[in-house]
Amino acid sequence: MKLLGTNTSPYVRKVRLVLLEKNIPHTYLIDAPGDPGSQVARVNPLGRIPALILDDETCIFDSTVIAEYVDTLNDTPKLIPRHDVLARMRVKRWEALADGMMDSAVVVRNERMRAAEKQEADIIAQHSTAISRALAHAAAQLGKREWCEGTAITLADLALASALVYLDLRLPELGWRALHGDLNNWFARMKERPGMRTSLEA
Numbered sequence: 248m249k250l251l252g253t254n255t256s257p258y259v260r261k262v263r264l265v266l267l268e269k270n271i272p273h274t275y276l277i278d279a280p281g282d283p284g285s286q287v288a289r290v291n292p293l294g295r296i297p298a299l300i301l302d303d304e305t306c307i308f309d310s311t312v313i314a315e316y317v318d319t320l321n322d323t324p325k326l327i328p329r330h331d332v333l334a335r336m337r338v339k340r341w342e343a344l345a346d347g348m349m350d351s352a353v354v355v356r357n358e359r360m361r362a363a364e365k366q367e368a369d370i371i372a373q374h375s376t377a378i379s380r381a382l383a384h385a386a387a388q389l390g391k392r393e394w395c396e397g398t399a400i401t402l403a404d405l406a407l408a409s410a411l412v413y414l415d416l417r418l419p420e421l422g423w424r425a426l427h428g429d430l431n432n433w434f435a436r437m438k439e440r441p442g443m444r445t446s447l448e449a
């Protein structure tokens with residue numbers, strides 16, 4: 248299978264972390280949708296990354312669908328609980344929280360890329376507030392625990408870590424570490440994982 252994406256996209260990172268944690272053989276191809284020669288729009292009508300192309304050319308998007316599909320390929324580890332419906336809901340809810348942080352961070356970043364006179368202060372404020380609330384919620388839920396859900400790594404941890412990498416990359420001025428020390432300790436541990444290291448190197 249082939250994963251199309253870029254190293255800066257938080258949604259791509261989440262999917263890469265799932266593939267790497269589960270040791271699923273794949274080829275990672277850098278493909279930015281806006282670049283000439285990009286094959287993204289041909290395989291994903293939305294023209295977005297990540298896009299996962301299976302060996303029979305089936306294309307899977309978006310990152311939530313890819314993560315769920317890839318998790319079924321083996322049980323080492325199971326990143327989304329299969330039978331405990333409440334635990335499954337909580338993991339998917341963590342993913343939604345992390346994806347929502349990514350969504351808002353992308354909006355803020357895109358707004359800030361516009362000429363100063365065209366930037367919408369209200370939009371920046373609205374999404375910055377959402378990110379701050381989501382960070383506080385994540386920090387409160389996580390507390391001093393090792394994992395977001397249960398007693399082992401799940402998709403929840405990979406999604407949250409991907410969101411935090413993106414915040415550090417695009418909105419470093421947020422300074423979230425000063426408010427959320429335990430979350431920072433957790434993130435530092437996550438960054439030591441081999442899959443995370445690989446995703447941060449490339």
Ligand SMILES: N[C@@H](CCC(=O)N[C@@H](CS)C(=O)NCC(=O)O)C(=O)O
Nearest residue numbers: 256258280281295296297309310311
């Ligand atoms: N909900 C989608 C979001 C994907 C998304 O918005 N990806 C961005 C990159 S971060 C994208 O491909 N934007 C189009 C572009 O870069 O031209 C997912 O989870 O996969």
